[in-house]
Amino acid sequence: MTAVVAWIFMAGMSHPHASHTEITPAGMSHAHTSHTHASHTGIILGRGHGQGTLGTVAMVIAMMLPLTLANVRHLSLSSLWRRRHRAIAAFLVGYLAVWIVVQTVIVGGTWGLLVPLIGWETAAGIAMVTAALWEVSPIKRQRLRRCHRTVPLAPRGWRADADCAHYGVTTGFSCVTMCWALMVTATAFFHSFLVMSVLFGVQLSGRYQQRPSPGLASLAVLGVCLLSFAALLPHH
Amino acid sequence: MFERRDVWELSEEDPWHEIIWWYARAVTAMQGRDGTDFSDPTSWRYLAAIHGISIPRRSWPRGVTWRECQHNSWFFLPWHRIYLHYFESVVRRTIVALGGPGDWALPYWDYSDPRRPDVRKLPPAFREPRMSSGDPLDPPVNPLFVSERRTTPFNINQGDEIPPELDFALDTATAFGQRFFSRLTVDLDPSPEEELFARGFGGPRTGWNWAGGMPGVLEVVPHNWVHGIVGGWMSDPTTAARDPIFWLHHANLDRLWEAWLALGDPSDPDNREFRNPSTARWRNMWFKVGGGASTVTLRVREVLDTTQPPLNYRYSNIAVPSVPTPAPVAVLAASADQGPQEFFPEKVGASEDRVPLETTATEVEIAIGAPSGPALRERGEGAQPRRVYLKVENVRGKEPAAAGYLVYVNLPPGAEPATDPTTYKDRRVGQITMFGVLQASEPDGEHSGNGLTFSYDITDVYKRLQEAGEWDPERLQVALVPVLPGAAQGGDVSVGQVSLFYT
Numbered sequence: 163m164t165a166v167v168a169w170i171f172m173a174g175m176s177h178p179h180a181s182h183t184e185i186t187p188a189g190m191s192h193a194h195t196s197h198t199h200a201s202h203t204g205i206i207l208g209r210g211h212g213q214g215t216l217g218t219v220a221m222v223i224a225m226m227l228p229l230t231l232a233n234v235r236h237l238s239l240s241s242l243w244r245r246r247h248r249a250i251a252a253f254l255v256g257y258l259a260v261w262i263v264v265q266t267v268i269v270g271g272t273w274g275l276l277v278p279l280i281g282w283e284t285a286a287g288i289a290m291v292t293a294a295l296w297e298v299s300p301i302k303r304q305r306l307r308r309c310h311r312t313v314p315l316a317p318r319g320w321r322a323d324a325d326c327a328h329y330g331v332t333t334g335f336s337c338v339t340m341c342w343a344l345m346v347t348a349t350a351f352f353h354s355f356l357v358m359s360v361l362f363g364v365q366l367s368g369r370y371q372q373r374p375s376p377g378l379a380s381l382a383v384l385g386v387c388l389l390s391f392a393a394l395l396p397h398h
Numbered sequence: 399m400f401e402r403r404d405v406w407e408l409s410e411e412d413p414w415h416e417i418i419w420w421y422a423r424a425v426t427a428m429q430g431r432d433g434t435d436f437s438d439p440t441s442w443r444y445l446a447a448i449h450g451i452s453i454p455r456r457s458w459p460r461g462v463t464w465r466e467c468q469h470n471s472w473f474f475l476p477w478h479r480i481y482l483h484y485f486e487s488v489v490r491r492t493i494v495a496l497g498g499p500g501d502w503a504l505p506y507w508d509y510s511d512p513r514r515p516d517v518r519k520l521p522p523a524f525r526e527p528r529m530s531s532g533d534p535l536d537p538p539v540n541p542l543f544v545s546e547r548r549t550t551p552f553n554i555n556q557g558d559e560i561p562p563e564l565d566f567a568l569d570t571a572t573a574f575g576q577r578f579f580s581r582l583t584v585d586l587d588p589s590p591e592e593e594l595f596a597r598g599f600g601g602p603r604t605g606w607n608w609a610g611g612m613p614g615v616l617e618v619v620p621h622n623w624v625h626g627i628v629g630g631w632m633s634d635p636t637t638a639a640r641d642p643i644f645w646l647h648h649a650n651l652d653r654l655w656e657a658w659l660a661l662g663d664p665s666d667p668d669n670r671e672f673r674n675p676s677t678a679r680w681r682n683m684w685f686k687v688g689g690g691a692s693t694v695t696l697r698v699r700e701v702l703d704t705t706q707p708p709l710n711y712r713y714s715n716i717a718v719p720s721v722p723t724p725a726p727v728a729v730l731a732a733s734a735d736q737g738p739q740e741f742f743p744e745k746v747g748a749s750e751d752r753v754p755l756e757t758t759a760t761e762v763e764i765a766i767g768a769p770s771g772p773a774l775r776e777r778g779e780g781a782q783p784r785r786v787y788l789k790v791e792n793v794r795g796k797e798p799a800a801a802g803y804l805v806y807v808n809l810p811p812g813a814e815p816a817t818d819p820t821t822y823k824d825r826r827v828g829q830i831t832m833f834g835v836l837q838a839s840e841p842d843g844e845h846s847g848n849g850l851t852f853s854y855d856i857t858d859v860y861k862r863l864q865e866a867g868e869w870d871p872e873r874l875q876v877a878l879v880p881v882l883p884g885a886a887q888g889g890d891v892s893v894g895q896v897s898l899f900y901t
Contacts, residue, residue: 240897243744243771300455310846314792314894317748317765373606373683 168224171216218269221353222261225345225362226337229309229369230257233333236312237326249315249326256330257337264338265345272349282350283395289343289350290387296343297364297380306368308336341365347383351390360386400486400503400711402653405646406517407714408505413522414531418542420502422529424492425541425642435459439689440488446639448481448687450837463686463693467635469834470611470850472580472604472675475655476698477685478648483701483709484687484694485645503711506649509560510568510620510718518560518568520547520628524643525555542642548629551882560627563820564881566804566829567623570718573599573616574658577671580614595743595787595853595899599658600674606683612851613831616658621651622831626801626882633801635834656704657716674702741901742772743787747874748897755830755891757799757883759816762896764874773900783900786860787853788827788876792894794839794849798832799889800880805830805852807859808868809877816879824862828854830878835891849894874898 234250241249276285296302311333315325344361351357364379408415431441437459438444447453447464458464468477486504493502511517527543529536545555552558560568580598601614613622624632624647631637631644638644662672675681681699688694696708704711747766754760768774773783790805805828806815815822830852841847863869876896 239743240745242746242767243769304842307844307846308841310848311841312792312846312848314748314752316750317745317897321750371605 165227168220171220252326253330256327257334260334286350289347293343293347294380294383298376305339403714405505409521418523420493420498424489426537449639450636452636507646544641546630622833625833653713657718743899744771744773753893759879785857785901787899789853791851792849795891801882802831803878806877827856
């Protein structure tokens with residue numbers, strides 16, 4: 163439910179710019195290019211609109227929280243009944259803390275460092291190619307396995323809380339090593355609703371499909387990013 | 399139609415019966431194709447590597463499909479059937495190329511027949527360092543002999559029988575007592591209770607190489623135990639298939655699958671007892687085995703009838719002695735609603751720390767709390783639980799101190815079941831086997847480093863102990879007793895948690 167709210171929020175963030183282009187890469191219209199860069203940089207870096215942190219948190223919740231359903235289920239079934247909500251909360255605090263810090267660094271690195279240095283087209287192109295290659299790399303397949311990790315949790319007391327929070331942090335780090343390239347790409351493409359949706363689908367299929375197809379995932383990443391490029395570049 | 403025959407029946411005719419002799423010739427020829435990198439898909443080491451190999455993935459030759467074995471999985475039986483089919487085809491082609499019979503088929507080793515004590519020994523042809531058939535074409539060394547096999551407390555290569563105290567490890571009765579392939583009831587989506595605790599004959603619902611999956615009953619007994627009993631290469635999935643007896647062991651498991659299916663009632667197609675899963679998720683799963691021109695890609699549904707192409711084989715005998723009449727699963731209290739109903743297992747107690755698995759028995763105490771969730775709502779305060787489960791999870795480590803462990807609850811003070819595993823059977827609730835523990839513990843491995851997980855329905859034992867006044871509702875003693883402990887102290891395998899659930 164929280165993730166759904168976050169998606170609605172992210173869609174809302176994309177919406178004001180959507181009318182300028184056929185697809186919905188938020189705010190890359192010809193007339194507003196410089197403004198858009200400024201406003202997005204503002205949003206992302208926490209300046210200007212005052213939504214920076216909120217946007218980052220919403221992005222993390224929308225994209226990452228649904229990937230923890232199996233972990234949350236493990237927590238729920240592995241905890242004493244009266245402690246299960248507390249266990250899930252402790253896990254999510256650890257998990258989201260990792261991702262919010264990492265996403266803040268991704269946003270800052272992309273828009274504060276990379277784009278001013280090499281330009282948006284090059285930065286987005288690098289992000290796209292890196293994400294596509296990452297999807298088919300054996301290391302990604304290896305990292306994905308760590309996300310399925312379950313751990314014994316102390317049944318009661320402060321150790322139970324600590325175990326759950328620690329499980330959240332380690333799962334968060336595993337998730338970062340699996341999804342970092344997709345999150346950089348989503349950020350480089352302005353958190354466009356379309357790009358985010360496709361990349362989210364790629365993440366979900368990697369996490370939950372019986373036998374994920376890395377080639378298909380890579381093509382999906384390339385496809386949606388090239389579509390965005392095609393829509394954006396003539397105006398740029 | 400090819401016929402897979404009992405290796406002990408062949409051995410009684412002639413220890414070097416032509417089926418066994420041609421197998422040895424083919425193994426020698428296939429070992430000759432190994433080369434330095436095992437990249438020939440018809441070489442012995444390539445075939446073994448399909449099951450498992452310890453060489454890191456980055457050092458593999460390009461395009462090989464290695465380390466694919468399905469354990470603790472819904473696909474344990476069908477994957478191994480396809481693997482055996484590929485292996486048998488390669489061996490048969492090799493035999494034909496050597497001038498042997500074109501109808502050669504893989505024999506099976508049925509070690510569980512109590513009427514024939516000899517079958518508890520390794521067949522003679524697998525025990526002799528040198529071939530003694532007298533044929534001038536005999537290879538200089540016997541490729542069926544593997545010196546690494548178990549030597550203590552019994553020497554399997556010396557022809558020692560698997561001792562009677564290990565009857566439990568060969569007994570197929572528990573597996574044949576399972577009425578369903580992977581579930582307690584019907585073929586719908588699994589409830590949490592079934593997902594977590596109902597292992598069935600063939601294994602619970604899982605995906606491909608699923609993390610944290612549990613073995614089906616047949617996978618533990620006799621499969622895992624026989625791997626541990628033969629020992630040496632057989633005790634580790636990355637080397638197991640290098641031992642020529644591996645293939646005869648798995649042919650027997652494949653035969654037991656056929657025997658279990660034969661218990662079904664063909665006149666009642668709606669009855670899901672003793673039937674394969676009907677769901678498309680299971681039937682449409684595909685596996686690619688082998689390499690080059692001989693690659694085999696098959697879906698599960700294509701290998702369910704062994705008498706049809708592409709398999710075209712049957713077993714000489716699928717009669718299984720002492721098949722018990724399957725008893726209904728014990729339920730302590732009937733549900734108020736007798737219709738289809740899901741029961742959510744509620745954890746009521748768990749061990750606080752990791753429990754080491756050593757060469758001596760380990761005891762762990764679990765503090766049990768009164769149920770406060772679904773188990774309470776379902777039954778009411780103070781009422782008996784409907785079912786009681788014990789779960790042993792996150793069994794991790796690199797070096798097991800024993801081939802496995804027997805799990806007991808509430809042993810009387812001073813009890814020492816390690817000296818004779820046949821004692822205290824009424825308090826034995828399950829078994830832990832070490833086959834594959836190293837691979838399941840690797841964080842980047844197929845099982846995500848979750849280790850092995852086992853669960854046991856202990857409702858019957860709970861009921862007996864309660865009636866005898868030996869069940870403490872606040873405390874449970876669990877003893878983990880080693881089977882075939884190593885000679886030296888040590889080992890680093892431990893249990894992450896032992897926990898108790900009520901529904």
